[in-house]
Each structure stands twice: as C-alpha cells, then as structure tokens.
Amino acid sequence: MKRGLVCAGAALAVGLSGAVEAKTLRWAPQGDAATMDPHSHNAGPTTDLTAQIYEALLQRDPQLKILPQLATEFQSTSPTTWRFKLRPGVKFHNGAAFNADDVVFSVERAMADSSQYKTFTNSVVRAVKIDDLTVDIVTDKPNPLIPAQFTEVRIMDKEWSEANNATKPQNFNAREETFTVRNANGTGPYVLGSRQPDVRTVLTRNADWWGWKDLPRSNVTEVVVTPIANAATRLAALLSGEIDATPNVPVQDVERLRRSQGVKLLQTNEVRVIFLGFDMGRSELLYSDVKGKNPFADLNVRRAVAYAVDVEAIRTRVMRGLSVNTWQMISPGVAQFDASLDAIRPKANIAEAKRYMTAAGYPNGFSVTMDCPNNRYINDEQICQAVVGMLAQIGIRVTLNAMPLATYFPKIGNRDTSFFLLGWGVPTYDAHYSLQLLLQTTDGTANGQWNYTGYSSARFDALVNRMTTELDTRARDAMVKEALQIAQNDLPYIPLHHQVLVWGLRQPVDMPITPNNQPRFQWATVR
Amino acid sequence: MLAFVVRRLFGAIIVMLSVSAISFTLFNFVGDPVNSMVGQDATMEQRQFIRTQLGLDDPAPLQFVRFVGRAVQGDFGMSYRLGMPVERLIAERLPATLELVFVAAMIALVVAVPLGVYTGLYRHSPLSKVFLTLSLVGVSLPTFLIGILLILIFAVWLGWLPAFGRGQVVKVGWWSTGFLTPQGRAALILPAVTLALFQLTLIMRLIRAEMMEVLRTDYIKFARARGLSNRAVNFGHALKNTLVPVITITGLQIGSLVAFAIVTETVFQWPGMGFLFLQAIQFVDIPVMAAYLVLVAFVFVAINLVVDLLYYAVDPRLRIERSTGAGK
Numbered sequence: 001m002k003r004g005l006v007c008a009g010a011a012l013a014v015g016l017s018g019a020v021e022a023k024t025l026r027w028a029p030q031g032d033a034a035t036m037d038p039h040s041h042n043a044g045p046t047t048d049l050t051a052q053i054y055e056a057l058l059q060r061d062p063q064l065k066i067l068p069q070l071a072t073e074f075q076s077t078s079p080t081t082w083r084f085k086l087r088p089g090v091k092f093h094n095g096a097a098f099n100a101d102d103v104v105f106s107v108e109r110a111m112a113d114s115s116q117y118k119t120f121t122n123s124v125v126r127a128v129k130i131d132d133l134t135v136d137i138v139t140d141k142p143n144p145l146i147p148a149q150f151t152e153v154r155i156m157d158k159e160w161s162e163a164n165n166a167t168k169p170q171n172f173n174a175r176e177e178t179f180t181v182r183n184a185n186g187t188g189p190y191v192l193g194s195r196q197p198d199v200r201t202v203l204t205r206n207a208d209w210w211g212w213k214d215l216p217r218s219n220v221t222e223v224v225v226t227p228i229a230n231a232a233t234r235l236a237a238l239l240s241g242e243i244d245a246t247p248n249v250p251v252q253d254v255e256r257l258r259r260s261q262g263v264k265l266l267q268t269n270e271v272r273v274i275f276l277g278f279d280m281g282r283s284e285l286l287y288s289d290v291k292g293k294n295p296f297a298d299l300n301v302r303r304a305v306a307y308a309v310d311v312e313a314i315r316t317r318v319m320r321g322l323s324v325n326t327w328q329m330i331s332p333g334v335a336q337f338d339a340s341l342d343a344i345r346p347k348a349n350i351a352e353a354k355r356y357m358t359a360a361g362y363p364n365g366f367s368v369t370m371d372c373p374n375n376r377y378i379n380d381e382q383i384c385q386a387v388v389g390m391l392a393q394i395g396i397r398v399t400l401n402a403m404p405l406a407t408y409f410p411k412i413g414n415r416d417t418s419f420f421l422l423g424w425g426v427p428t429y430d431a432h433y434s435l436q437l438l439l440q441t442t443d444g445t446a447n448g449q450w451n452y453t454g455y456s457s458a459r460f461d462a463l464v465n466r467m468t469t470e471l472d473t474r475a476r477d478a479m480v481k482e483a484l485q486i487a488q489n490d491l492p493y494i495p496l497h498h499q500v501l502v503w504g505l506r507q508p509v510d511m512p513i514t515p516n517n518q519p520r521f522q523w524a525t526v527r
Numbered sequence: 528m529l530a531f532v533v534r535r536l537f538g539a540i541i542v543m544l545s546v547s548a549i550s551f552t553l554f555n556f557v558g559d560p561v562n563s564m565v566g567q568d569a570t571m572e573q574r575q576f577i578r579t580q581l582g583l584d585d586p587a588p589l590q591f592v593r594f595v596g597r598a599v600q601g602d603f604g605m606s607y608r609l610g611m612p613v614e615r616l617i618a619e620r621l622p623a624t625l626e627l628v629f630v631a632a633m634i635a636l637v638v639a640v641p642l643g644v645y646t647g648l649y650r651h652s653p654l655s656k657v658f659l660t661l662s663l664v665g666v667s668l669p670t671f672l673i674g675i676l677l678i679l680i681f682a683v684w685l686g687w688l689p690a691f692g693r694g695q696v697v698k699v700g701w702w703s704t705g706f707l708t709p710q711g712r713a714a715l716i717l718p719a720v721t722l723a724l725f726q727l728t729l730i731m732r733l734i735r736a737e738m739m740e741v742l743r744t745d746y747i748k749f750a751r752a753r754g755l756s757n758r759a760v761n762f763g764h765a766l767k768n769t770l771v772p773v774i775t776i777t778g779l780q781i782g783s784l785v786a787f788a789i790v791t792e793t794v795f796q797w798p799g800m801g802f803l804f805l806q807a808i809q810f811v812d813i814p815v816m817a818a819y820l821v822l823v824a825f826v827f828v829a830i831n832l833v834v835d836l837l838y839y840a841v842d843p844r845l846r847i848e849r850s851t852g853a854g855k
Contacts, residue, residue, distance in 0.1 A: 034608055034609060034610065035609070035610050040610075041564070042565070042566035043566060113576060116565055116566050116569060116573075118573070119566065119568045119569070170610050176612075177605070177610060177611050177612060177615075178610060181609070181610045181611065182611075196619070196798070197609050197611070198609075198798055198802070198803070198806065199692070199693075199798040200692075226691070226692060226796075227796070228691050228796045229793060229796060229802075229806070230793055230794055230796065232675050232678070232794075233675075233678060233690055233691050233794055233795065233796055234691075236675075236678045236679065236682055236683050236690040236691075237682070237689075237690045237691050239683045240682045240683045240686055240689075240690055241686075242682070242689055242690055242691070375809070404558070404809065405558075405562075405563075406557060406558030406559070406560075406562070406563065406808075406809065406810070406811045407556075407557070407558040407559075409558075409559070409562040410558055410559035410562055413559075413562070424567075425567075427566075427568070433568070437568060444571070445570070446568070446570055449568070449570065449571065450567070
C-alpha cells in the first residue's frame with residue numbers, strides 16, 4: 001500500500017523530469033541531523049543531510065579530491081585573494097537564480113557569531129562581488145587552504161533567507177524556532193520533501209539540477225532517511241529489507257553480515273586516528289601514586305608505554321581486523337598522509353618496555369588513572385581495557401575511568417586527566433588542522449586548543465606557524481612531514497590506529513563509500 | 528470532597544517542584560551540552576558565547592527558578608539538540624507513547640485475566656504449569672532482549688512485521704495516530720507485546736493468587752452449596768471480587784509502562800517520549816530532560832489522584848469515617 005503510494009509519487013516525479021525510472025533509496029544512519037540549516041551545526045549527521053540539498057563553491061569526490069561545484073573555476077589572483085567564477089544558469093529549489101550576491105551573503109552568514117562553520121572562514125576578511133558570476137574571497141594572510149575550506153561553506157539564497165528572517169544561523173537564545181531548522185532551499189541534487197526530526201526525512205530529486213547530465217546512471221528519485229539508533233535494530237531492518245543501506249555497521253556484526261544473503265558491505269579507511277595521550281606538562285600527575293614528579297614527563301616512560309601497547313593485538317582482537325595500525329597523527333585521506341611514517345611503528349616488545357621503565361627509575365611501575373570515552377569511537381572502552389591489561393605487564397597499574405562523551409569531553413577539556421584516549425577526524429583534510437589543534441603549545445587561541453598533554457616544542461610551533469602561509473605545496477608537505485616526525489620522537493601521544501568505516505547495502509543498491517562517511521545519493525544507483 | 532481534591536492538587540505541585548529541583552541539581556553531573564552543540568574545532572570564545580547565551584554559567588538554583596518561571600507560562604525553552612520549542616517537541620512525541628502504552632495495557636489485561644483465572648482454577652493441570660513457566664520467562668528476561676528476540680523472529684526470519692518505527696501515521700488534528708493504517712497497526716504489534724509482557728505476567732500471577740484466595744472463602748462454598756453453575760461461581764462471584772486489587776495495580780502500573788517505554792522505544796526506534804528522553808540524556812539536552820521529568824511526575828501524581836478518588840467513591844467505609852470525622 002505504502003509502496004504503491006511511493007511509486008505513484010515517484011512516477012509523477014519522473015513524468016515531470018521525463019527520463020529517469022523512479023527508484024527509492026531507504027537510508028538509515030545511526031543519528032539524525034540536528035537542523036537543516038547549513039551554517040548552524042557542524043557535525044557529521046547534520047552535514048550528511050544538508051550536503052544533499054545545499055551546495056558549496058567546490059566539492060569533494062568519493063576519493064576526497066576537490067572538484068568544481070557551484071564555482072566552475074578558481075584561482076589565486078594575489079597572495080590574499082582567491083577568485084571564483086560561478087556556474088551560470090543554476091537555480092535554487094524555489095526557482096530563484098543563483099548569483100554572486102548569494103555567495104557573498106552565504107560567506108558572511110557562515111562568518112556570523114552563531115555559525116559553527118566559522119572554522120572554514122576564519123581567515124576570510126570579506127567576500128567581494130566582482131560581477132554577477134565572479135566573487136573574490138579576500139583573506140588576512142596568504143591561505144593555501146581556501147579551496148579545501150570552501151568545500152564546506154554551503155550557499156543559500158539571499159532573498160529567501162531574508163524573506164524568512166533567517167539571515168543568521170540558529171540563535172540558541174531565541175524563543176522561536178529558526179525557519180531554516182526545518183526548511184531548506186539549496187541548489188543541490190535533492191529537495192527537502194518532508195521532515196520529522198528523529199523519525200523520517202524525505203528527499204526528492206531536483207530534476208533541474210545542473211549535474212545530472214554528467215551522471216547518466218544515477219536513478220534515485222527519492223531518498224527516505226530513517227535514523228535507527230539501536231545497532232541491532234538497524235541491522236535487523238537491513239536484513240529484513242526494510243532499509244536499503246546504512247553507514248553504521250558495528251565491527252562485531254561485520255562477519256555475520258558477510259555471510260548474509262542479499263547484503264553487501266563496503267569498506268574504507270575513515271579520516272580518523274585513535275591515540276593515547278599523556279599529561280606530560282604538569283610537575284605532578286593529578287591521578288597517580290607518584291608524588292613530587294610526573295613519570296609521563298620522562299620520555300623513557302612514554303617510550304615504555306609505546307612498546308608495551310600491542311596495537312596488532314588490538315587490531316585483531318578488539319577491532320576484529322577493522323583498523324589500520326598507525327604511528328602518526330594523521331590518517332589516509334589527509335592530503336599529506338605518507339604511509340611510510342606508519343611502517344616504522346615499533347613492534348610491541350615487553351622486554352624493551354621494561355628496560356625503558358628501569359631507565360626512567362620505575363622498575364616496579366606506578367599507578368595512574370586513565371580516562372576513556374565509552375560511546376564516541378568504535379569500541380573505545382574495549383580498546384582502553386586492552387591497554388590496561390598490556391600496561392599491567394610492565395608494572396603500570398591503570399585504573400580505568402570510562403564515561404559517556406557528554407561527561408568525558410568537558411573533563412579532559414579542563415585538562416582534568418593524566419592519561420586518556422582520543423580520536424581525531426580532519427574536516428579540512430589538511431594536516432595543519434591536526435598539528436595546530438592537538439600539538440601546538442596551548443596559548444588561548446586555536447593553537448593547542450585540544451592539546452591536553454602540556455606538550456610544548458618551540459621548533460614544532462615555529463614549523464606549524466610557517467605552514468599557514470606557505471603557498472608552495474611541496475615545501476609545505478615537507479614541513480608537515482618534519483612536524484609529524486618531531487611528534488613521533490617526542491611522543492606526547494601514542495598513535496594506535498586509523499578507524500575503518502563499514503557500510504551495509506542491500507544487493508540492488510550501488511553507491512560509493514566515502515572516507516568522511518558522507519552519502520552522496522546523486523552517485524547512487526538502484527537496480 | 529472538593530477540599531480533598533484541592534489538598535491533593537497542592538501536594539501534586541509540591542511533588543513536581545521537588546522533582547524538577549532535584550533534576551536540576553543532577554543536571555550538573557550529566558555533562559556539558561555545549562560540547563555536543565559545537566564542532567570539535569570551536570574556539571573557547573565560541574563555547575563561552577553559547578554557554579553565556581544559554582545561561583549555563585548561572586548557579587543551579589537560579590537556572591531552576593528561571594525554568595519554573597517560564598514553565599508556569601507554558602514555555603519549557605528550546606531543545607538544544609533540535610532547536611525546536613520543547614512543548615511542541617513533546618506534543619509531537621506524546622501520541623506515539625500513549626498509543627503504545629494503551630495497546631500494551633490492553634494486551635496485558637486481555638491475555639492476563641483468562642490465564643490468571645485458568646491457572647487459579649486448575650492449579651495442577653499441565654497447561655497451568657506451562658503458563659507459569661512461560662510467565663517466569665516473561666518476568667525474568669530484560670525488555671531489550673525480548674524486543675531484539677521478537678525482531679529477529681518476526682522481522683528478520685519470518686518477515687511478517689516491521690522491525691522499527693511507527694509505520695504510516697495519520698494526523699487527526701495535532702494527534703498523529705498509527706491506528707488508521709495497516710502499516711501503523713502492524714508496527715504497533717512488536718513493541719506493544721514487548722512492553723506488555725512484564726505487566727501481563729504480573730497481572731496474571733496476581734489474579735491467580737487472588738483467585739486461589741477467594742475460592743477458599745465461605746461465600747464461594749455457600750454459592751456452590753446453593754448449586755450455582757461453575758461458570759456463575761467462578762466468574763460471577765470469585766473473579767469479580769479479585770478485580771478490585773487488580774484494577775488498582777493495573778492503574779498504577781500504567782505509570783511504570785510509560786517509564787518502561789524508554790527501553791522498548793529505543794529498541795524499536797519508536798518516536799515517543801522515552802526515546803526523546805534517552806537521546807536528550809546523551810546530548811545533555813537539559814530543557815527536554817527537565818520537561819520530560821516534570822511531565823512524568825505529573826502523570827504519576829495524576830494517576831495516584833484518580834486512584835485515590837476511586838477509592839473514595841468505591842469504598843463506603845472511607846466516606847463514613849470522613850463524614851463522622853467532620854461531625855466531631
């Protein structure tokens with residue numbers, strides 16, 4: 001009955017577009033988007049939906065390569081100016097024409113106080129309309145990352161936003177719901193059909209989208225997004241054919257799904273590295289039986305931990321083979337990723353670890369409390385439990401303090417920790433983001449904002465600062481490599497692994513998996 | 528009578544105030560909502576900006592007073608997670624939970640009464656032993672496990688019923704109902720059975736115990752001596768007298784059905800209030816948590832009030848004592 005209605009609706013859509021056979025794709029992520037506003041909430045589940053409706057000047061393909069989207073070409077015309085030529089003839093879903101005014105408006109909107117996309121516009125001074133289809137982006141310093149950052153600044157219609165009193169992203173102090181929370185008007189391949197938060201969002205094909213002519217095989221005319229929070233229920237729905245695809249398959253169910261009829265799995269490396277961090281900056285640890293000094297301030301102890309933690313055992317036992325061991329702080333997908341820096345990871349060696357403990361003056365070990373999230377990363381608490389067991393072998397008695405992310409992040413954010421596990425994704429796909437936030441000396445700016453270790457190296461800081469204005473790619477890549485090697489030698493963090501993403505699809509569905517976990521329904525086909 | 532109701536309502540307000548006061552002190556321990564609201568690269572200033580906007584830096588008592596001040600005007604604030612007014616969010620989710628609880632209560636009663644009577648009458652029959660053993664399973668298995676088992680059998684293996692969601696719902700005014708479409712009714716079955724199972728076994732065992740008690744009394748023996756049919760004795764006299772405690776318990780259990788619904792709704796992705804609450808906890812969505820707790824407190828208080836009033840109406844002794852008390 002419902003199927004019949006859906007088909008009828010889709011048939012109507014086909015009648016209008018005239019070409020494509022009607023196909024519905026039922027997509028079930030773990031959580032729902034918080035809002036339909038493209039500049040309000042910078043988190044995966046939200047962007048996954050808004051990116052279907054709104055487009056940016058540039059986009060990334062499934063391999064994360066930068067491609068034109070609403071801009072057809074772009075170039076740096078002076079050290080602090082990037083010029084974008086806009087795609088002609090593009091229309092918003094409400095029929096309004098897209099032009100330079102919309103770009104200037106959207107860039108300014110993304111720079112607003114209540115925007116969470118400021119991180120992508122933090123170097124922008126202003127956007128200038130040159131003519132109807134040309135815009136200049138002026139930055140405060142030379143910024144080689146503008147093209148990468150402008151894949152995330154999505155473009156809204158100026159007139160529509162003004163008419164609906166939504167010229168600023170959501171204001172949390174407001175008593176009224178912002179219009180853009182449940183309404184959308186982009187230029188993208190899909191139109192927001194209906195939306196019930198947490199329950200069901202329907203996207204319908206925008207027959208007038210400029211990109212369809214390059215995607216002749218795409219045939220998804222309707223996407224029904226139904227979030228399912230419980231992993232077992234989500235998989236049951238996939239197995240029973242109630243959903244067509246899910247981007248969140250738990251690692252423990254991968255084997256079972258592999259053996260199931262009618263379901264196929266896609267796998268790729270996620271842009272996320274999981275690592276251990278030490279409080280090496282304090283003169284005495286907050287949570288330890290060692291008084292008057294900080295054992296983690298001693299490089300020998302950090303090396304001992306590196307030798308004692310057997311990442312291969314974590315990979316095979318805890319992660320069921322679905323992780324990639326690493327020895328660096330960036331992941332595949334980040335522009336400067338160099339696999340050779342992973343290859344030099346030392347093998348686990350308890351004897352060697354014990355030697356370092358003795359050299360540091362802790363032949364009998366010490367005790368410390370480890371903070372660990374239990375609902376943030378794949379099998380995060382189990383990884384920590386494994387680490388506790390491994391460190392016991394060299395006498396480090398670890399008390400595990402596992403907690404939900406809602407309490408974990410404020411705790412470590414206050415540097416109220418001695419030893420912790422953290423994961424790190426890179427939305428800019430550029431190493432500078434990780435190096436700056438995780439490893440630079442904390443100074444109240446973005447530098448070292450997530451550096452809870454107290455690590456501070458003048459050489460490292462200078463290197464990362466020089467990166468921000470270096471426009472020559474090769475010279476910049478060499479700086480990144482050097483910075484990563486400094487971190488490998490100083491070991492404020494012990495990199496464990498890169499996470500692996502697994503998507504589950506019903507047999508008739510074909511769509512590319514992306515390392516940022518973002519579905520791109522315009523590239524999907526349903527047989 | 529009126530004085531009694533007014534006194535109880537006054538008590539109810541105090542209960543709801545204390546519930547919200549206690550929850551506000553607890554909110555200090557559930558974590559920091561700002562962290563869920565911003566991206567990982569938000570600066571300290573951005574975090575502080577939101578914190579100040581939301582008044583999270585104010586001491587808990589002040590936040591509480593502000594909450595109560597707005598709540599009495601019907602304003603429960605905006606959800607941090609979804610950016611919608613909380614009262615509208617709850618109005619959207621309430622029908623889902625109430626329909627689920629209603630169907631579960633019906634299933635529990637309709638199945639439990641005959642089973643309870645049967646096992647009470649034929650204590651030693653093999654069938655009674657089967658029912659009792661099964662009911663033990665119902666009491667001891669946790670709800671989420673029962674839910675997952677039912678999904679595995681009826682959704683994955685047999686493919687008869689949907690594994691999640693409400694199916695197709697129809698709007699009747701602001702109320703969204705699943706009763707009017709075949710998919711909506713099919714989607715109700717598994718979660719309702721899951722939710723009903725515990726209540727069902729509880730009521731069945733209660734009726735059985737009461738039946739055995741009543742069947743030993745003199746008036747049953749007298750009825751049998753008068754030569755009344757078994758049917759008239761068992762149902763007309765025995766069962767009727769067991770129903771008073773059963774109705775009381777069932778009424779009170781409706782409150783816990785709403786509470787148990789949190790687990791069931793999560794397993795079945797049922798878009799009700801329990802699921803909303805659970806997601807609010809994970810996100811530290813304080814306005815939603817506060818409104819939900821106050822609402823649940825209200826449901827319990829209201830049910831208790833109704834039960835008290837029923838006693839007052841049903842039990843003549845209560846009325847007599849009160850009127851003589853007033854005469855003194």
